Amino acid sequence: MMISKKMEEALNQQIEFEGYASFLYLSMATWCDSQGLKGCYDFLKRQSDEERMHMLKIFEYLADVDGFALTPGIKEPPRQFESVQAVFKDVYAHEQKVTQSINKLITLANKENDYATQTFLQWYVNEQREEEALMRTVLDRIRLIGDGPQSLYFIDKEMDALNKAAVASEAAGGEA
Numbered sequence: 310m311m312i313s314k315k316m317e318e319a320l321n322q323q324i325e326f327e328g329y330a331s332f333l334y335l336s337m338a339t340w341c342d343s344q345g346l347k348g349c350y351d352f353l354k355r356q357s358d359e360e361r362m363h364m365l366k367i368f369e370y371l372a373d374v375d376g377f378a379l380t381p382g383i384k385e386p387p388r389q390f391e392s393v394q395a396v397f398k399d400v401y402a403h404e405q406k407v408t409q410s411i412n413k414l415i416t417l418a419n420k421e422n423d424y425a426t427q428t429f430l431q432w433y434v435n436e437q438r439e440e441e442a443l444m445r446t447v448l449d450r451i452r453l454i455g456d457g458p459q460s461l462y463f464i465d466k467e468m469d470a471l472n473k474a475a476v477a478s479e480a481a482g483g484e485a
């Protein structure tokens with residue numbers, strides 16, 4: 310089968326979106342490292358790798374359906390962040406945008422009667438549900454820790470634990 314031009318273009322935009330998320334989370338990871346937040350660094354670095362994997366999955370799909378994946382020019386993400394709390398709020402907001410973007414792709418695939426792409430995108434629907442749930446957990450924990458004198462220490466410990474849980478779940482064959 311051959312994919313329509315419209316669908317191909319939309320998937321190429323998603324490639325760029327996932328690529329940007331990968332770079333954004335990498336930049337956030339580096340900033341956290343510069344603040345001594347090693348747990349946050351590990352968590353965000355893994356999220357960045359995940360986004361790269363999301364991007365590459367679309368490359369592979371387009372190759373399968375006789376489309377052409379475009380390697381995107383990625384705009385530079387911010388280098389500085391206001392606080393670690395602001396970083397994770399931004400990650401959650403970004404994930405919500407990605408979910409909307411996946412939903413739009415599915416609407417287009419439906420319009421185009423493109424059943425293969427609809428099926429392909431189901432993986433992303435599940436992934437987004439999991440990622441949004443994980444980020445809500447992160448924000449809940451940050452809120453519970455509050456902003457007492459050692460809050461950064463406890464937030465970092467918590468992120469380390471959440472990261473290790475995600476790594477273990479991946480190793481067990483589940484999705485993080």
Ligand code: FEO
Pocket residue numbers: 327330359360363404407440
């Ligand atoms: Fe690929 Fe986290 O969206």
